[in-house]
Amino acid sequence: MAYLELEELTKQFKRKTGLFGPPEIVLAVDHVNLSINKGEILGLVGESGCGKSTISRLIMQLISPTEGSVILEGERLADLPPDEVRRRRRDFQMIFQDPYASLNPRMTVFSALSEAILTRHPEYKDDIDQLTEKVSELLAKVGLDARYIRKYPHEFSGGQRQRIAIARALATEPKLIIADEPVSALDVSIQSQILNLLRKLQRELNLTMIFITHDLSVVKYIADRIAVMESGKIVELGEAEDLFENPKTKTARELLRAIPKIQF
Ligand SMILES: Nc1ncnc2c1ncn2[C@@H]1O[C@H](COP(=O)(O)OP(=O)(O)OP(=O)(O)O)[C@@H](O)[C@H]1O
Numbered sequence: 001m002a003y004l005e006l007e008e009l010t011k012q013f014k015r016k017t018g019l020f021g022p023p024e025i026v027l028a029v030d031h032v033n034l035s036i037n038k039g040e041i042l043g044l045v046g047e048s049g050c051g052k053s054t055i056s057r058l059i060m061q062l063i064s065p066t067e068g069s070v071i072l073e074g075e076r077l078a079d080l081p082p083d084e085v086r087r088r089r090r091d092f093q094m095i096f097q098d099p100y101a102s103l104n105p106r107m108t109v110f111s112a113l114s115e116a117i118l119t120r121h122p123e124y125k126d127d128i129d130q131l132t133e134k135v136s137e138l139l140a141k142v143g144l145d146a147r148y149i150r151k152y153p154h155e156f157s158g159g160q161r162q163r164i165a166i167a168r169a170l171a172t173e174p175k176l177i178i179a180d181e182p183v184s185a186l187d188v189s190i191q192s193q194i195l196n197l198l199r200k201l202q203r204e205l206n207l208t209m210i211f212i213t214h215d216l217s218v219v220k221y222i223a224d225r226i227a228v229m230e231s232g233k234i235v236e237l238g239e240a241e242d243l244f245e246n247p248k249t250k251t252a253r254e255l256l257r258a259i260p261k262i263q264f
């Protein structure tokens with residue numbers, strides 16, 4: 001059985017077109033059908049504005065669909081009572097392009113990770129030793145030294161900061177991670193380190209992962225399958241290798257052409 005299914009998933013936005021004009025309807029996500037298996041890494045690619053982030057916000061239950069459903073392990077999320085949805089929602093985490101989107105600049109690494117750990121283990125609340133051990137364990141998992149525990153996000157480099165954001169996501173023991181352009185703001189050399197880390201963690205923890213990017217080279221080595229989006233629709237879906245060898249749509253060919261020729 002699929003871990004996550006999107007069924008005719010649709011999101012319309014109304015956008016103002018000036019002071020007096022009628023609002024324009026934007027079909028950000030347009031009847032998307034997609035099935036993702038447990039432990040799979042799905043690359044979701046497409047030009048800016050094609051609807052990638054809107055799909056992730058729909059899956060995360062941050063916005064509700066205009067039409068269609070998100071189905072988790074066979075259950076339609078919209079049919080579940082709100083506290084059940086909240087319980088399941090804990091299994092989902094996001095990693096963003098800008099780690100500050102998930103890291104509070106006024107919280108130390110210890111506070112940020114402890115806060116996330118406590119959502120799963122409220123019983124650790126007054127157990128500083130247990131929390132410290134858990135936080136150190138998470139830092140080790142993402143390749144950071146435990147001595148960083150009392151530092152603030154601004155004291156780190158971009159790559160290290162993204163590692164902390166990844167540790168924070170893992171702290172809630174998620175089953176699904178949606179990474180939305182997680183390496184787009186990083187130098188190319190750092191990009192591959194973070195990609196390798198995500199790949200390693202995905203294998204170790206058997207995570208299901210949706211990897212959103214406008215840059216096909218980023219998902220080339222990490223994705224099992226790739227879905228290509230265009231104006232709210234999935235226009236091509238297949239094994240990553242096939243897409244690189246034999247792209248079927250104009251959008252896929254253009255995304256391939258946009259990959260820089262020299263890769264390090
Ligand atoms: N809250 C909103 N209100 C109105 N329109 C929106 C809203 N959010 C997104 N849109 C529109 O929906 C479309 C899809 O946006 P979305 O952010 O999902 O694209 P994206 O593929 O993530 O783009 P990018 O690669 O630039 O991040 C765009 O036309 C965008 O302007």
Ligand SMILES: [Mg+2]
Binds near residue numbers: 052053054180
């Ligand atoms: Mg986006």
